[in-house]
Amino acid sequence: MNVLQILPELNAGGVERTALETVEALVAAGHGAHVLSNGGRLVPELEALGGVHHTADIGSKNILSVPWRIAGVRRLIAEHKIDVVHARSRAPAWPAIYAARAERVPFVTTYHGIYNASSALKRGYNGVMAKGDVVIANSNFTCDHIIREHGTEPDRITVIPRGVDMELFDPARIDPKQSADRRAKWGAPEAATLVLLPGRLTSWKGQRVAIDALANLSPNYHLVLLGDAQGRDAYVAELKAQADQLGLTGRTHFPGHDSDIATALMAADIVICPSTDPEAFGRTAAEAQAMGRPVIASDHGGAVEVVVQGVTGWRVPPADATALADAIDRVDDLTGVLDARARISERFSKAALQKSLLEVYNRVVKFAAI
Numbered sequence: 001m002n003v004l005q006i007l008p009e010l011n012a013g014g015v016e017r018t019a020l021e022t023v024e025a026l027v028a029a030g031h032g033a034h035v036l037s038n039g040g041r042l043v044p045e046l047e048a049l050g051g052v053h054h055t056a057d058i059g060s061k062n063i064l065s066v067p068w069r070i071a072g073v074r075r076l077i078a079e080h081k082i083d084v085v086h087a088r089s090r091a092p093a094w095p096a097i098y099a100a101r102a103e104r105v106p107f108v109t110t111y112h113g114i115y116n117a118s119s120a121l122k123r124g125y126n127g128v129m130a131k132g133d134v135v136i137a138n139s140n141f142t143c144d145h146i147i148r149e150h151g152t153e154p155d156r157i158t159v160i161p162r163g164v165d166m167e168l169f170d171p172a173r174i175d176p177k178q179s180a181d182r183r184a185k186w187g188a189p190e191a192a193t194l195v196l197l198p199g200r201l202t203s204w205k206g207q208r209v210a211i212d213a214l215a216n217l218s219p220n221y222h223l224v225l226l227g228d229a230q231g232r233d234a235y236v237a238e239l240k241a242q243a244d245q246l247g248l249t250g251r252t253h254f255p256g257h258d259s260d261i262a263t264a265l266m267a268a269d270i271v272i273c274p275s276t277d278p279e280a281f282g283r284t285a286a287e288a289q290a291m292g293r294p295v296i297a298s299d300h301g302g303a304v305e306v307v308v309q310g311v312t313g314w315r316v317p318p319a320d321a322t323a324l325a326d327a328i329d330r331v332d333d334l335t336g337v338l339d340a341r342a343r344i345s346e347r348f349s350k351a352a353l354q355k356s357l358l359e360v361y362n363r364v365v366k367f368a369a370i
Contacts, residue, residue, distance in 0.1 A: 002032035002081055003361055006073070006096045007088040008059025010040035012200065012228050012257060014283045015088050015112050017042075018162055018353070022086075023051035025354035031361075034080055036073065036092070052080075058092040066095055073099035083365050084108060090115065093128040106364035110136040110160075111146055113280045114301065123149070133367075134360050136160050138281040139302035158360055161305075162283045163353030166345050169290040174266040182267035186253045192222040195328060196268035198261060198284050201229040201254075206274030206298065207239050212321035213274075215246045217328060223248075226264055228257040265291040270331050273297040276319045282306040285313070286348045289340035296327045306348065311336035 003026055005019050019035060020042060026033035027050035035046060036054045043053050056072055057065075073096055076082060085100040086108040087093035093109060100107035109132035117123040129135070130150035135157045137143035143159050146152050167173075180190070188194050195214070199205040207225050214223045229236050236254065243252040258264050265271060271288035273279065278301025285295045285306045295313035297303035307313040313334065314327035 001026075001083045001361060001365055002034065003084045003086060004034040004036060004073075004076060004080070004082045005086045005088060006036045006058055006092045008092060009038045010035070010042040010046065010053070011230075012041070012259075014162055014281070015110075016040070017283075018110070018112075019088060020046055020049060020051075021163060021165070021350050021354060022357055023049050025358055026361075027051065029358060032080065034076070034082065036076060058095065059089060061091050066098075069095035070098045070102070074103055077103040077105060083368075084361050086110070086361075087129070087132070088112060090126060090129055097128060097131060104368075106133050106368050108132045108134050108136065108360060108364060110138065111142055111280075112138060114142065114145055114278050117149065126150075132156070133364050134158055136357075136360065138162050139305055141278065141302050141305065142280045158356070160353055160356040160360075161302075161348050162281045162286070163350035164283070164286050164290045164344055164348050165350040166290060166341075169262050169265070169287050171266060171292050171341075174263055174291075178263050179267040182263055186224050186255050186267075188222045188224065188253060191220070193220050193269045194222050194224060194267065195270045195272055196224045196226060196264065197272050197274065198226045198258075198264060198288075199273070200227045201225065201232055201236055201239070203235060204275060204277040206272075206276050206319070208242060209274045209276065209319055209321050209324060210272060211239065211242050211246065211248060211252060213324040213328065214243075214248055214251060216322060216325035219251065221328070222251045222253065224253045224255065224268070226255055226258055261287065262291060265293055268293060270328055271295050272324065272328070273303060274316075274318070274324055275301070275303075277301075279303055286344050289313070289337075290344045292338060292341060294331045294334050294337045296324065296331070308336060308340075308343070310334065312340035312343070313337075 023033040033051040087096040109129045111129045115126040130152045271293045273285045281302035288295045297307045298318040299315035316323040
């Protein structure tokens with residue numbers, strides 16, 4: 001079996017990471033793993049896993065390029081005997097669905113996010129992600145959204161939560177010196193209580209709320225906003241100005257992108273996920289719990305399924321800096337932080353995701369052969 005995954009690029013992000021985990025599973029099972037994207041920093045890792053990368057600007061939103069992109073996907077399907085096309089993002093999903101239908105191969109989608117739909121036109125654009133022969137939802141929250149938003153038949157939707165690599169996200173493999181070195185690199189004092197917000201620097205991830213919350217905490221608290229700005233330099237400047245106006249410049253740190261998130265999580269005392277829009281799943285919250293870290297997340301979206309209120313973390317109202325600060329200050333009241341790893345392993349592991357994905361691929365190929 002040969003599977004072609006299609007996504008805009010291969011840089012940092014949950015979509016990209018899941019694509020690589022899928023490649024790993026396919027290769028391990030003896031299948032062909034192809035990925036079409038515009039490239040990125042994760043391409044060498046994909047190739048090291050045994051996957052084949054094809055480079056094209058498949059995620060372009062230029063409608064005039066759609067016929068060219070459809071033709072390119074069709075060529076890949078024919079040349080590499082692709083059995084399944086799996087689209088992971090909206091813009092590349094449009095040429096992908098036409099190519100898959102033309103070549104008569106199964107078309108699978110993963111509905112990774114809760115896409116904004118401010119108009120009927122935008123809702124129609126988003127709707128391609130609900131047109132797969134199988135539509136994969138990364139949480140029950142996302143599944144309900146697909147049904148409500150697009151009227152998709154429930155029996156075409158399969159819920160497969162994003163997976164945590166339990167071998168990578170294992171506290172036992174992190175040397176305490178690595179964590180101490182990471183804190184020093186960030187500029188956080190050794191005795192500080194370090195609050196970490198991992199995630200790309202974009203407004204809906206809640207960095208503004210986190211800075212406001214820091215202003216309500218004692219000077220011993222430091223905040224690390226860890227992530228790639230992806231060209232949003234104006235937003236980063238706004239965050240730094242906000243911290244400066246609140247007198248928090250020395251307590252707010254912007255290290256940029258970090259490829260070793262496991263060590264970063266171990267360097268933190270508390271991990272926060274204060275998204276102002278609902279997270280479709282909440283992978284960061286799951287990874288932090290796998291590392292034995294208390295988590296505070298906004299009380300909406302997939303985080304409701306991942307964070308057990310008052311046990312493995314706190315859930316607080318979105319965009320409420322006062323509630324976030326209060327939860328940070330009460331983190332020692334949590335009762336189940338040490339047991340969280342076992343729950344994540346049982347419900348949200350990479351191994352479970354990979355097994356479920358292979359089952360979907362095998363099912364659609366078998367059905368297509370009938």
